[in-house]
Every structure is written in C-alpha cells, then in structure tokens.
Amino acid sequence: MPVRKLLLGVLTLCYPVAIYFGLQHWSPRVMALALVALALLRALTSRQAGWRLLAVAAAVLAAIVAASNHALPLKLYPVLVNAAMLGLFGWSLRHPPSLVERLARLREPDLPPSGVAYTRRVTQAWCVFFVCNGTVAALTAVLASDRIWALYNGGIAYGLIGAMFAGEWLVRQRVMARGRHG
Template sequence: MTALSVLRNVGVLLLMAAWVVAAHVGSTGWGNADVNAVVAVLPIAVAVLMALWRWPQWAVRAGGVMALGALVAWLWPQLRHNVPLLYYLQHLGIHVALGVLFGKSLLGPGDALITRMARRIFAHELSERKVRYTRNVTLAWTLFFFINALVSTGLFIWAPAAVWSVHANVLTGPLIAVMFVVEHAWRLCVLPPHERPGLADIVRAYRRESAARNAGSSRS
C-alpha cells in the first residue's frame, strides 16, 4: 500500500467521521439551521445531479439542474426547519433501497445477489453449499436493512431526536461492521477453507477476471 493510498483512505475516514458529526449535530438541532440544512440536502442534491448526468441530452441536464435549484429555493424555509426529517428520509431511503435490492434477488428462480457476485468474481463453479450460503447471506442482509429501517422509523416517531440520531447517524456504520463480523464468523462455521477465500483472494480473483475481460475485448 502506497503512501498516497494511505492518505486517501485516511481522508475518506475523516470525511465519514465529519459527516457523522454534522448529521448528529443537525438532527439534534444544534448549530446554524441554514448550515445544517445545506449539509442535509447535499447528498440528495448530489444523487439527483448524478442521475441527471446520465442523460445524454444537455437540455435535459440543464433543465433538471435549474428545476432542482428552483425546488430547493422554494422549499428552503421548510427544509431549514425540518433538518431531522431530511436525515431520516435519507436513512430510510437508503435502507429500503438496499433491502429491496437484496430482497428482490431472492424472488424467482435466479441467483441471489451475493451468489451472482460470487459467480462474477470466481471462475470455478460454486458448490451447492456455497450457493446456499450466499443465498442465506443475501437474506440476512435483506432482513438487516428492513429491520434497521423499521427501528429507525419507530425511534424517529416516538423517541427524542437525540436518541434517533445516535441510532441512525452514529450507530449505523458500527452495526454494518458487526454484520460483516458476524457474516465472517458464520462463513468460518459453514464453509470449508477452500470455499471461504480471504479479502486478498477476492481481490486477486477480481483482477484476474478483469484482465480476462479486457483481453477478450482487445481481441474482439
């Protein structure tokens, strides 16, 4: 790992920590209302702008940007007084979207999401045991996202803002980390060593797959 990559990773971690602090401050009503609203609206605006950027027509992009700016300006008096609601909608929307993404892949005869990811990374055929494991992991993440969204909603409605903010803004990251730790422990229990590759193995396999795809594209 180079010094530049270390600095980049540290910068990302610091940015995430700053975001957690800003989200908690804004959700609990501390600080300047306009600054809190700007920080809360920024991720939504960036997501909309990224979606607009996918459109090939410049007129659509420009019109979308102007419409977004006009909408934010029109709603600003309400936005600055409802900062916790903005953070709640972000938290809820992300969790529901991820829950649907994972859960939808469990419906029908096709592979579950994590099973598809495993097939794309590794060239060898997956055993029935590993297919079952990856499907169960997909189900576990589906339940995690929906349950966390439900808990967030309950706390937002009935608990003080500070309590909801601790759960949504401060503890969501650690809860996801706990899920990864539990999933890793589960993997050690249910899969034999040759079917539970480490992170380095996954990265190497992904690089081999990428190199093979690039070579195929060059030949064609």
C-alpha cells in the same frame, strides 16, 4: 477506489452526526442544504440508477424540509437508505442470482450449488437486517431525541453492520470447513 467516491462514502457515514451538530446551530432549512449536497454528489458520481433514484428521494426530503422547516425529514434519510438497500437485496432474491452470490462469484466463479444456497440465505439475512435497522432508524427519528437518533444512526447502526459482516464471515468459515471435511 477513486478519491471522490471514498470522500462521498465518508460524507454519507458522517451524515447523522453532521445533522445532529448542525441542528444545534442552524435551522432545518439550512441543514437541508447538506442533504441536497449529498444527494447531488451521489447522483453525479454514480452510474447506477438505484443511487440516482436514492439521490432524487433525498432531494425530495430536503425540499420538504425547505418548505416546512421541520427536522424530521432530515432524520428520515437513514430510513430511506435502509429501504433502498432492502429493495436492492430483495430484488436480487426475486431475480437471481442474489446480490451476495454475485459478490461471491467475483472470488469464486464456479460456486457450487451449496454455495448458491448459502449466498441466498445470507441475502435473506441482510434483508431481515435492513428491515430491522430501518425500523429502528424510523423509531429513533420519530420518537427519540436528536442525540439518540444521531447515536443510533451515526454509530450503533454501523457497529451492527460490522457485526453482521463479521458474523457472516465466521459462519462462512465454519460452513466451508464443514464442506471440506464433511
């Protein structure tokens, strides 16, 4: 993975914490520059239209902040990311193969029908996850303090994503073992 993509990933992960601490010292308009910078970096380093579209949407949020000097649009960026991920995973369910199946086929090109069905269910589970995570992200943006918003979106949400990956891995091991012995 190129260093610039790795750095962009780290910047994206740090966004909620950076916004939280930045708003302690600067106005939302100043902090909107962080969102614009992130959007530009994302747009310039990606060849995929979906990431460029997300960058444009982030730039629109930043423009709203610049016009209003309100922090709420800055706090809606995680909601936007969850919506984009839901769109990506959901689109792949409507237009197979599912995203998880595509990833699985990188490792196992001759995926059996049971594997295709399993990857479809995993893709559906990720869709449910993004709906739930995006809803909580929206609720924390609108109803919670900046501290709670940053804690959830800059920490807890990442822990939940990790738990989702780990849980799926554990389930997959059991499914595969059952297939070999069943």
